Amino acid sequence: MTTNKVEGLVLKRYSGFYYVQDEQYQIYECKLRGKIKVAVLTGDRVGFTPLEAGKGILESILPRKNELYRPRIANVNLLLIIMACKQPAPSLILLDKLLLMASFYRLTPQILLNKSDLPPDSKSVFIEDYYPRICLPPIKTSAKEKTGIDLLRKVIEKKIAVFAGPSGAGKSSLLNTLIDGVSVKTQELSKKVARGKHTTRHVELYPLRSGGWIADTPGFSLIETPAAIKSSELSGHFSELGSVAGGCRFNDCLHRGEKHCAVKEAVNEGLIAPSRYKNYLYILEEILAKERSYK
Ligand SMILES: Nc1nc2c(ncn2[C@@H]2O[C@H](COP(=O)(O)OP(=O)(O)OP(=O)(O)O)[C@@H](O)[C@H]2O)c(=O)[nH]1
Numbered sequence: 001m002t003t004n005k006v007e008g009l010v011l012k013r014y015s016g017f018y019y020v021q022d023e024q025y026q027i028y029e030c031k032l033r034g035k036i037k038v039a040v041l042t043g044d045r046v047g048f049t050p051l052e053a054g055k056g057i058l059e060s061i062l063p064r065k066n067e068l069y070r071p072r073i074a075n076v077n078l079l080l081i082i083m084a085c086k087q088p089a090p091s092l093i094l095l096d097k098l099l100l101m102a103s104f105y106r107l108t109p110q111i112l113l114n115k116s117d118l119p120p121d122s123k124s125v126f127i128e129d130y131y132p133r134i135c136l137p138p139i140k141t142s143a144k145e146k147t148g149i150d151l152l153r154k155v156i157e158k159k160i161a162v163f164a165g166p167s168g169a170g171k172s173s174l175l176n177t178l179i180d181g182v183s184v185k186t187q188e189l190s191k192k193v194a195r196g197k198h199t200t201r202h203v204e205l206y207p208l209r210s211g212g213w214i215a216d217t218p219g220f221s222l223i224e225t226p227a228a229i230k231s232s233e234l235s236g237h238f239s240e241l242g243s244v245a246g247g248c249r250f251n252d253c254l255h256r257g258e259k260h261c262a263v264k265e266a267v268n269e270g271l272i273a274p275s276r277y278k279n280y281l282y283i284l285e286e287i288l289a290k291e292r293s294y295k
């Protein structure tokens, strides 16, 4: 007998089965081949053997590009950072922490300024003006008026995306808008999304008809600075700080008041936003405190 192993993507795990989507967007309910000993995650690319009637055997896991915890999911490559234009006003520290996470885990960050139907807060205007030098230009969306959604769909196409952002910014609303008219049972999902629980339920990826996948829970529900980021590496994750840091007198400059610090000079000259520098220093202190406690 010839083997007809094909490649697929794990959309979810549910009561012992893995739901695997092949390249033709067919979904197979797979059992695990006994010899696989490592945990299979949502987002894993796998090799599987399709059987009759939509069943299959999951045979192997392809190498992971990355792995996130909370939610536990593999191969995410797009972080959608949602801030409301107002109500609640954007949190710049949360934004900078999420951008740091994206840089650390090598995810493409995309800022969404939701509730664009409301008059913007000054922080929202600042984000629109300043952050294009750090990442892709923010996309203005309104889940209420369904604007900016086509542009957002374009960004998600071919990617595996998770949402992150403060409570009330509109994550659930945007998710419901995106998955509307998708190849999943929307009603069931809307209920799930509305419940907003993330207890022990496994993460699920929803394929969008326009292409790409989106996780049904917010990413990074707990915003901790990843323990693996060293104080000496932090400015490298703040791109506009990192790009001038080469001009500092000391190679090991942490940009917190050392003499002849090019970062501090750039802040003083108005080239780097005070809020970015302040948030850098705040996170740096967190990391330094941790490093001291390990000694
Ligand atoms: N005006 C306006 N209101 C919106 C928009 N999107 C969401 N809202 C409202 O904002 C409130 C919060 O939206 P949610 O989608 O629940 O926000 P969330 O980010 O999921 O919040 P948590 O689940 O608490 O993290 C709700 O009352 C929504 O109706 C929008 O684009 N415009």
Ligand SMILES: [Mg+2]
Binding pocket: 171, 172, 173, 196
């Ligand atoms: Mg929500």
Ligand SMILES: [Zn+2]
Binding pocket: 245, 248, 253, 254, 255, 256, 258, 260, 261, 262, 263, 264
């Ligand atoms: Zn410096």
